[in-house]
Amino acid sequence: xxxxxxxxxxxxxxxxxxxxxxxxxxxxxxxxxxxxxxxxxxxxxxxxxxxxxxxxxxxxxxxxxxxxxxxxxxxxxxxxxxxxxxxxxxxxxxxxxxxxxxxxxxxxxxxxxxxxxxxxxxxxxxxxxxxxxxxxxxxxxxxxxxxxxxxxxxxxxxxxxxxxxxxxxxxxxxxxxxxxxxxx
Amino acid sequence: xxxxxxxxxxxxxxxxxxxxxxxxxxxxxxxxxxxxxxxxxxxxxxxxxxxxxxxxxxxxxxxxxxxxxxxxxxxxxxxxxxxxxxxxxxxxxxxxxxxxxxxxxxxxxxxxxxxxxxxxxxxxxxxxxxxxxxxxxxxxxxxxxxxxxxxxxxxxxxxxxxxxxxxxxx
Numbered sequence: 484x485x486x487x488x489x490x491x492x493x494x495x496x497x498x499x500x501x502x503x504x505x506x507x508x509x510x511x512x513x514x515x516x517x518x519x520x521x522x523x524x525x526x527x528x529x530x531x532x533x534x535x536x537x538x539x540x541x542x543x544x545x546x547x548x549x550x551x552x553x554x555x556x557x558x559x560x561x562x563x564x565x566x567x568x569x570x571x572x573x574x575x576x577x578x579x580x581x582x583x584x585x586x587x588x589x590x591x592x593x594x595x596x597x598x599x600x601x602x603x604x605x606x607x608x609x610x611x612x613x614x615x616x617x618x619x620x621x622x623x624x625x626x627x628x629x630x631x632x633x634x635x636x637x638x639x640x641x642x643x644x645x646x647x648x649x650x651x652x653x654x655x656x657x658x659x660x661x662x663x664x665x666x667x
Numbered sequence: 668x669x670x671x672x673x674x675x676x677x678x679x680x681x682x683x684x685x686x687x688x689x690x691x692x693x694x695x696x697x698x699x700x701x702x703x704x705x706x707x708x709x710x711x712x713x714x715x716x717x718x719x720x721x722x723x724x725x726x727x728x729x730x731x732x733x734x735x736x737x738x739x740x741x742x743x744x745x746x747x748x749x750x751x752x753x754x755x756x757x758x759x760x761x762x763x764x765x766x767x768x769x770x771x772x773x774x775x776x777x778x779x780x781x782x783x784x785x786x787x788x789x790x791x792x793x794x795x796x797x798x799x800x801x802x803x804x805x806x807x808x809x810x811x812x813x814x815x816x817x818x819x820x821x822x823x824x825x826x827x828x829x830x831x832x833x834x835x836x837x
Contacts, residue, residue: 518760520815527818529834561753561820568818579759588756589819 495646496631500619501604509627512599514592517579527590530625532654533566534647537605539615540573541581545638546618550585556647557588565651572597572615622650630654671718672703673767673778674710675732685723687807700806714775717765717830722812726782728762731793733801734776741774747798748774752822752831754794760816761786764832771828780811
């Protein structure tokens with residue numbers, strides 16, 4: 484069995500992209516949000532499961548398509564105590580316009596100096612014009628521990644709505660001490 | 668549960684945790700915006716507010732103060748209130764925002780704080796003003812702080828007694 488087939492059989496969400504791997508803890512980095520405010524990851528995550536998306540930029544059709552998937556997730560997440568973050572190298576003003584155009588109601592973060600991108604080894608080396616993030620999605624818990632990683636370089640590597648829900652459910656089940664419904 | 672109360676009252680306030688004089692856009696003084704951190708309701712028209720908004724060292728600010736007319740109140744989960752919360756998240760974050768409530772389950776108003784010209788412009792189009800009447804007011808220093816916007820996209824309250832957008836169960 485090839486390594487690639489064996490990896491597929493392990494299950495979705497077990498990719499390794501740059502320094503992103505299941506079980507690793509993200510550094511508690513600071514970036515500017517879409518309004519230009521400096522934000523720390525741990526404050527943004529709070530005590531909820533969080534989807535963190537690294538994306539190329541507003542100009543990429545694959546990203547535009549994947550954002551529609553996140554917009555569908557937004558309708559569930561807004562009542563499910565779960566959060567979403569999107570990170571690119573675009574400056575805050577560009578992120579603000581893109582966010583408004585999408586109708587997204589979560590926080591977009593900017594890494595124009597590519598410091599976090601370098602730290603996480605997430606530069607997409609095949610695009611030397613934009614030097615964007617390689618597309619990746621992680622689902623993390625409030626300790627910033629990575630629960631799932633998806634390599635989105637090829638579009639079908641990205642998580643489906645159902646896969647994101649499954650990871651958010653698994654983290655929530657661990658986090659919420661009253662997960663079991665209180666019945667008589 | 669937040670036990671921080673906010674009220675617009677006539678004249679000076681002696682026993683508040685923080686307070687500041689307030690005027691309308693014509694510069695006419697209309698009272699004192701005051702906040703108390705205590706269990707008991709301090710004055711008849713006081714409403715509970717996200718305590719992070721209250722900062723006795725806070726700079727002057729413009730606010731949109733939305734208050735339910737006497738005898739009127741909507742469930743917090745009313746679709747109009749849900750829609751207003753979505754709209755707040757979709758816009759550039761204000762300096763601070765909090766819904767106002769008396770009990771656990773009813774929406775009785777909101778306060779939105781702005782300081783920059785950018786965010787001040789949004790006050791005239793406050794989503795909560797589509798539900799109840801709004802007053803645009805200038806507030807002197809000494810009561811209102813800044814609170815970074817919520818991460819999104821959660822519009823639910825964390826604990827039914829808490830004002831939105833307080834974002835933790837503890």
